[in-house]
Amino acid sequence: MNKEAIKTRVFEALDQNRNYDSDYILGIPGSYLDTEQFHRDADFLENAPFLSTFINNPNHIGCHTLTEDKGEDLFRGTQQMEIELIRLCAEEIMHAEEKTIDGYVAPGGTEANIQALWIYRNYYKKQFRAKNHEIGVVFSTDSHYSFYKGANLLSIQAIPVPVNEETRAIEIPTLEQQLHDANIQGVKYFIVIANMSTTMFGSVDDVDALTSVFKRNNYPYKVHADGAFGGFIYPFTNPDNALDFRNPEITSITLDAHKMLMAPYGTGMFLIRKGWMHHAATNEAQYVQGLDYTLCGSRNGAQAVSIWMILQIHGPKGWAKKIDGLMKETDKLCSELDLLAIPYFRNPHLNIITLKAGYFPESISDKYRLVSDNYEGKAKWWKIVVMPHTKGKVIESFIADLKTNALKP
Numbered sequence: 001m002n003k004e005a006i007k008t009r010v011f012e013a014l015d016q017n018r019n020y021d022s023d024y025i026l027g028i029p030g031s032y033l034d035t036e037q038f039h040r041d042a043d044f045l046e047n048a049p050f051l052s053t054f055i056n057n058p059n060h061i062g063c064h065t066l067t068e069d070k071g072e073d074l075f076r077g078t079q080q081m082e083i084e085l086i087r088l089c090a091e092e093i094m095h096a097e098e099k100t101i102d103g104y105v106a107p108g109g110t111e112a113n114i115q116a117l118w119i120y121r122n123y124y125k126k127q128f129r130a131k132n133h134e135i136g137v138v139f140s141t142d143s144h145y146s147f148y149k150g151a152n153l154l155s156i157q158a159i160p161v162p163v164n165e166e167t168r169a170i171e172i173p174t175l176e177q178q179l180h181d182a183n184i185q186g187v188k189y190f191i192v193i194a195n196m197s198t199t200m201f202g203s204v205d206d207v208d209a210l211t212s213v214f215k216r217n218n219y220p221y222k223v224h225a226d227g228a229f230g231g232f233i234y235p236f237t238n239p240d241n242a243l244d245f246r247n248p249e250i251t252s253i254t255l256d257a258h259k260m261l262m263a264p265y266g267t268g269m270f271l272i273r274k275g276w277m278h279h280a281a282t283n284e285a286q287y288v289q290g291l292d293y294t295l296c297g298s299r300n301g302a303q304a305v306s307i308w309m310i311l312q313i314h315g316p317k318g319w320a321k322k323i324d325g326l327m328k329e330t331d332k333l334c335s336e337l338d339l340l341a342i343p344y345f346r347n348p349h350l351n352i353i354t355l356k357a358g359y360f361p362e363s364i365s366d367k368y369r370l371v372s373d374n375y376e377g378k379a380k381w382w383k384i385v386v387m388p389h390t391k392g393k394v395i396e397s398f399i400a401d402l403k404t405n406a407l408k409p
Contacts, residue, residue, distance in 0.1 A: 001312040009081075009312075010049035010305055016077025017058050028074065030298075032057050050306050053078060058301035065102040066277050067290030075301055082304035088311060090271050093235050094253055096245035103271040104294055105304040109228030109256035111295050112270035114150035115280065116224040116252045117191055118295065119272065121154050122279040124189040128220070132156050136182050138210075139193035140170045142201055144226060147193055157187050168203035168345060176213050183219070190214060190221040194250070196243045197230025200373055200383055201345050202352030204234065207242050211249050224252045228268065230350060231255035236323045237349040251276065257307045260323075260351075262388070267303045270294075322388075326351045329395060330386045336399045340406050351386040361405055368398050 001009070018025060020032045021040075032040065033055045045052050058075035064083050082105060090101035106112045117137055124130040136157040139147045143160070151158035159182055161175050179190070192214065194207040207223060214221040225243040227234065232255065235241050243250060252272035257263035280293045314322065330351045337344055342359045346352065355370075357379045365372070365382050372379040386395070 001315075003313065006309050006312050007047065007049045010053060010309070013077035013081050013305075014053060014056055014058075016080075017056065018074040019056070025074070028059075030057060030059055050302060050309060053305045054300065054302035056302075059298050060105070060301040060304060061288060061292055061294075061298045062290045063102055063104050063277050063293040064290075065104075066274075066293065070290040078301040078305060081308050082301065085304055085308045085311070086269070086271065088308075089255060089269060090245065092316065093232070094244040094271065095235075096271075096273075100274055101245065101271050102274055102277045103269060105299065105307065106268040106270050106294065107266050107296050107299065108258070108268040109144070109226070109254050110146040110149065110268070112228070112254035112256075112268045113144065113146040113193075113224070113226055114153065115270045115295055116254065116272070117147070117150040117154055117156070119252070119276055119279045120191045120222045120224070121156055123222070123276070124220070126279065128189060130189050134186055134188045135191070136187040136189070137191040137193065138175070138179070140168075140195065140198070140203075140205060142168055142198040142203055143193055143195055144199050144228065156191075157182065159187070159190075163203070166345070168198070168201045170205065170210065172209055172213060175210070176217070179213065179217065179219060183217075188220070190219055192221050192223045194223055194225045194243055195230075196225050196227035196234050196241075196253075197347070197350050197352065199229060200352075200371070200381065201354045202230070202347045202350040203345070204230065204243070204347055204349070207247065207249055222251050223249045224254070225250050226254050228254050228256035229259050229352075231269075232257065232260045232319075233323055233326075233351065234349055236320045237327060245271075245273070257310070260387075261307065261310055263306045263310055264303065266300075267307050269307070325391070326386050326388070329391050333384070333386065333395055333399070336402070340402055342402065342406065345381075353384045353386070355382045355384065356380070357382055359407055360402055361407065364398075364401050364405060367401070368394075 038055050058078045064079045065086050086103040090096040121135055124135050132155040136159045137147055137151050138159045140163050141160045142163050148158050161170050161178055163170055194205040255269035257267035258265045277293045282292045343356045345354045370382040373381040
């Protein structure tokens with residue numbers, strides 16, 4: 001869609017919403033943003049659909065794919081855009097069948113990951129009468145810290161599994177032994193995390209290798225794919241992606257638009273097959289039309305609108321072209337690292353390069369703000385993420401500094 005069509009669509013949605021300053025709305029504990037700071041009559045807002053939505057402050061509480069005609073009727077216009085967005089991401093990017101996925105725009109990937117754990121914990125408790133201590137979440141030690149956080153919040157068992165130092169893959173014999181030990185200690189039901197790019201290394205888990213262990217041992221399990229970083233890259237660079245909804249093993253997926261999609265912070269996404277969201281229903285939220293199924297509750301609909309706008313302006317071909325440019329820049333940097341004999345890990349379908357420490361001075365890490373694998377101790381690895389703002393001059397400057405200051409460990 002072109003900019004004018006996008007603007008028209010967003011303002012049509014706002015017109016379908018109830019408006020705080022033109023409708024009689026007495027019962028809602030919300031309003032448009034404070035007019036002393038956010039001027040509703042600014043001329044530029046006529047050409048700023050996202051800012052206009054943000055100022056109008058629509059509340060997208062609930063899960064609108066699930067309660068399409070039952071949710072808060074004040075904001076049906078922008079809620080419909082969120083429904084379109086969930087379908088676009090689930091069906092066009094993650095290859096789900098039409099209208100088979102529920103989901104919502106979350107404040108970030110952390111909440112989306114915890115939402116998955118919450119749903120599966122409640123499923124095991126309801127269907128198998130499982131106790132919290134009988135439920136374990138299994139993930140690689142390279143996985144995002146949100147899984148430790150979620151296990152702690154939900155009082156279930158975190159089972160982090162070590163990875164091979166060079167390949168970053170979960171070692172299957174170790175996984176099998178840890179599951180055996182956990183089972184002896186009373187853990188009977190499992191939530192399995194498959195990474196569609198780990199945060200530090202960009203490694204992608206072999207979901208078939210993981211699930212084969214659970215099948216072989218007859219352990220009940222459900223699989224959640226964490227695509228918080230890779231979800232808007234990996235499906236475009238690897239057509240054989242095994243972590244989308246074509247794979248019946250995958251029940252839910254996390255995405256995060258405020259990383260690669262360059263949306264505002266607060267634009268994570270949670271996608272799950274239909275028939276599962278009810279495990280997170282808060283039935284006590286009787287004053288909310290359609291109830292609430294999310295951890296966060298109230299959320300600004302402008303965040304959903306921002307993702308919708310970005311995807312619509314690029315389209316699938318435009319976004320694929322943009323990602324291809326980043327891949328070429330990442331390939332170029334890897335070639336230079338090879339010439340300098342600086343060891344690194346990189347998944348060929350992603351734009352993360354993680355360099356082994358000790359081959360260049362830490363002053364370079366500080367200058368270019370590389371990310372350490374350990375800020376509490378001595379770094380073993382330094383991460384680079386090739387992004388639109390790093391292409392060209394920044395990468396070239398980094399390579400020149402490496403050539404001048406490379407170390408022999």
